[in-house]
Amino acid sequence: MLRPCCCCKGDVPSPLTELRVAYAAVRARPPRHLPWRHARGLELTASAGGVEVAAAPNLLEEAQSPRWWLVPMPNASVTQVTLCRREGSSLVLSQLEVALLILPAGCGASTAAPGEVGAKPAKVEEKKPTKVEEKERYNTLRASPAGAKYKLAVVQFKVPGAKNGGSDKGPDGNRVDSIPIANSxxxxxxxxxxxxxxxxxxxxxxxVSGKYDALVVRINPGQLSQGTPEGTQARFDDLMNEYISKGKLIWSSPKIQTQMGAKDALVNIGSLNCGLKDTFAYYTEEELITGFKKTCAFQPRVLKQNRGSAGEGIWLCWLWDKESNTKIEIYPSKSFGESSLDDDSYLKLMEMNDNHVEYHTVKEFMIFCIEGPTGEGAGEWKSTFPGQYLKGGKAAHGQLVDQRLLPRIDEGEVRILMAGDTCQMAIHKKPMGGGLSAVGGMSDYTYYRPTDKKYQNLIQKLYADIPTLLPSLHLEGEPLPLLWTCDYIPKNPDDWADGPYARNCDDEHTEYTVGEFNCSCVGISKFQAVCGGEKTLADVPDEDYFDACELTDLMGVKAIEMLKKANPGK
Structure with missing residues (x-):
């Protein structure tokens, strides 16, 4: 409760320190150890040196040149600093216009006796609001508009027994990016x-969920199988599919996540701008052994399992001369299918989760892929992951995708961040330390707007692919994911005069091939940077918060746009 000072209803005691109020609200917080509260339209900044105060524009409409005073009010344990506004010769206290800051003694407030002048506060200079200061920030869920035409919900899940309900969440049990998505x-x-x-x-x-027009599912892959009754994932997926059959929009649907995120999606897009025609999927031992021996006799390859997300089970494969310990430059086949490798052909292999290198025969590599490192004849392996990539067959997502290794992968990958059918950002991920892997946090990042010239052609080709992208993946009739990414690898044109290894191809002529789609609960990194511990959305720095909100705001617009398209009569 505000305590009136001795001078509130009389003439201003002299001398009092005058503080002219800035004409713009100051977005600042006092140190956490200082309890504080402020009235409407006022912002306080507390420090060891004093208190700075600013009035928001709604107060300035009432008084174009307000003058405020800090009045010290000591008692035995604390100093109360009351902010008063002068009208004529009086100081007026108002519940709406007065800010009260209670400071522990010795924290910068005056402990002068009644009637004495307090410590002189710093003068607030007039300034124009910055870009951040002009925006409103919400660390909790906003109230929904009354009478909204469309009702949506963000769906989450807490892993039983896990801290915060999972490493992707804050102490309130929410994914840190869930509230911003809902607010957008x-x-x-x-x-x-x-x-x-x-x-x-x-x-x-x-x-509860049946009343909504759309659901935004923010559950990390695999979480519904952790500490839950058997069949939980299937029950949840069946419910989502039932909702889809009734006309609800689900982002992303189980089918989208399974088929668009699968590595064999790269086979299906071979004829699009973003694909490569010499891309194959293997589901059986015979397909793998026969196919790989043929493709690797033609050009270096990338072999990718369909499980994992941090580069494990993704192998770069080169022919290697064991005797001279050098890379083989000229491959046996000048055109695809001319010849095949034999079991004793020697390979250099690099696994992209950690960029470690191994050397094995083709036979050893095939045994590792099928039976794992303990398979008879597999040799000695350094990989910390178990191989067995075909285990369980196609129904259990057991497969390997065989794609051409593009030499310019060492220049990094380009991640296109999409909200529905619109690119929000292009991110260049450059491997650190001269490696070839741009996954697992081992990269330097550079961010580009969709309008930046460097990746304009790439983005326009992606836009051209979108109408046929989902049909190519056998996903006709499905909505695009609300948030998804495409990871592209640069390459020279196939007819480039100096060949695929030349580094003289400029941005205008460089082509790009998709290495992976991701649409399964894509994280928003500047929010998720504080997840997993005691920090919440409120701990995200303002600059990061508003940068990330540009993406969630686009997601919000696209969600409503897709709902309107799906419900033209509503």
């Missing part, structure tokens, strides 16, 4: 709630 949907005009899926209360979730 609200900003775009939709109503949005946060829903928590409990595997032990499936029917309760069905009753």
């Amino acid at each position: 949907i609200i900003k775009a005009g939709g109503a949005c709630d946060l829903l928590l899926y409990d595997a032990t209360k499936h029917e309760d979730f069905v009753k």
Whole structure:
């Protein structure tokens, strides 16, 4: 409760320190150890040197040149600094216009006796608001607009027994990026709630979730199988598919996540701008052995398993001369299919999760891929992952994709960050330390707007592919993911005069091939940077917060746009 000072209703005691208020709100917070509160329209900055105060424009409309005073009010344990506004010869206290800051003694407030002048506060200089200061920040869920035409929900899940409910969350149990996504949907005009899926209360979730027009599922792959009853993932997926059959939009649907995110998607897009025609998928031992011996006799290859997300089971493969310990420059086949390698052909292999290198015969490599490092005849392996990439067959996502190794991969990958059908950002990921892997956090990042010339051609070709992208993946009728990425690898044109290894191809002529799609709960890095511990959304720095909100705001716009398209009569 505000305590009036001795001078509130009389003439201003002399001398008092005058503080002219800046004409712009100052976005600043006092140190955490200082308890504080402020009235509407005021912002305080507390420091050991004093208190700075600014009035927001709504107050300035009432008084174009307000003058404020800091009045020290000591007692035995604390000093109360009350902010007063002068009207004529009086100081007026108002619940709406007064800010009260309680400072522990010795923290910069005056401990002068009544009637004495307090410590002189720093004068606030007039300044124009910065880009950040002009924006509103929300660290909690906003109220949805009354009468919103579309109702959406962000669906989350807490792993039983895991700290925070999972390493992707904050101490409040929310993914740090979930609230900004929901708030951006609200900003775009939709109503949005946060829903928590409990595997032990499936029917309760069905009753609650059925009323929404669309669900944004923010559950990391595999989490529904951690500490849950058997079949939880299947029950959840079946419910999402049922909703889709009734006309609800689900981002991303189980089918989209499975088929678009699978490595064999690269085979299906071979005829698009973003694909390569000499890309194959292997589901059986015979397909793998026969196919790989043929492709690797033609050009260096990349062999990719369909499980994992940090580069494990992704192998770069070169022919190697064991005797001279040098790379073989001229491959046996001048054109694909002319010849095949034999079992004793020697390979240099690099696994992209950590860039470690191994040397094996073709036979040893095939045994590792099929039976793992303990398979008879597999040799000695350094990889910390178990191979067995075909285990379980196609139904269990057991497969390997064989794609041409593009020499310019050492220049890095380009990640195109998409919200629906619109690119929000291009990110160049350059491997650190001269490696070939741009995954697992081992990269330097450079960010580009979609309008930047460097990747304009790439983005325009992606836009041209979008109408046929989902049909190529056998996903006709599905909506594009609300948030997804395409990772591209640069290459020289196939008819480049100096060949595929030349480094004289400029940006205008450089082509790009998709190495991977990702649409399974793509994280928003500047929010998720604080997840997993005690920090919350409030701990994300302002600059990062507003940068990341540019993406979530686009997601909100695209969500409403797709709902309108799916429900033209609503």
